[in-house]
Amino acid sequence: MKRVPLFFAILLLATTIIAQQEPDLVTDRPDQTESALVVPAWRLQIETGIAKEWVNILDEESEGRTRYGTTLLRFGLFDFMELRLGSDLLAHRYKVPAGAERNEFGGSPIGIGMKFKLVEEMGRTPDIALITSWQIPNTGNAVYSSDKWHHSFVFSFAHTLYEGWGLGYNLGYEFAGAFDNSTFKYSVVGAYSWTERWTLFIEGYGAKISKLPWDFRADAGLTFLLFHNFQLDFSAGAGLTNISPVAFVSGGFSWRIPR
Incomplete structure (x- = not known):
C-alpha cells in the first residue's frame, strides 16, 4: 500500500527536477x-489559437x-537561431447594404522564416533579435494569396x-513585391508577472502601408503557465x-514539446 504514494512522490520529484533544468517558456503569442x-536548440515549440475581429459592426457594411x-x-536549430513555419485558416464574412451576405x-499563404539572437541583455543593453521571413506565393486560398x-x-x-516587470518593442518592414505596397510596422508592450504562472500585458502597435493612413491598435491580455512547457493565453x-x-x-496555447 505504501508503493503508490512513493511512486507519485518519485514522479513529482522527477518532474520538478526536469522543470528546473528547462529554460523558461517564452512565446511569440498572444501579443503582436x-x-x-x-527556442532552445533542438526543441520544437507549437503556438496556436483562434482569433475573431469585427469591422464596422454598427453600420450596414459589417464584416x-x-x-x-x-x-x-518554432524549432531551435542552434542556441542563437530558430526556424519558423506559420499559416492561418481564415473565415471571412461580408454584409453589403442590400442585405446580401458573402463568405470566404x-x-x-504559408510563411517561413528564421529568428537570430543578436545581443544578450546586459545592464541597459536589451536582448536583441532579428526575425526575417518570407510568404510563399500561391500557397493559400486564392482570395488571401498572392503570386x-x-x-x-x-x-x-x-x-x-x-522584479516581474518587462518591456518589449519591435520595428519591422514588409516588402510585398513593390515599394508602393510595402508596410512599416511597430509595437510596444509592457508586461508584469505577479507570480511564476500569471502574466498581464498591455500593448500598442501599428502599421503604415504606402499611400494609406496609419492603422493604430491597442490590446491587453493574460497568460497562464499551466505547466513548465505549456501556456494558455487570452x-x-x-x-x-x-x-x-x-x-x-x-x-490559444503554446507548447514546447518535451525531449
Missing part, C-alpha cells in the same frame, strides 16, 4: 510583439473575420525593468483609427 529570445488555428511552429474560407513573394524583417528588443483589443478593426479577441 515578437520576443527577443529563441467579421475569424482566424482558426493561427499556428506558428481558406488558408492564408509574389513577401519578405519581411523585424528587430525585436526586450528589457527587464524591475487577449482582447480595439482599433484606434478608421481603417482598424472595431474590436478583436484571441485565445
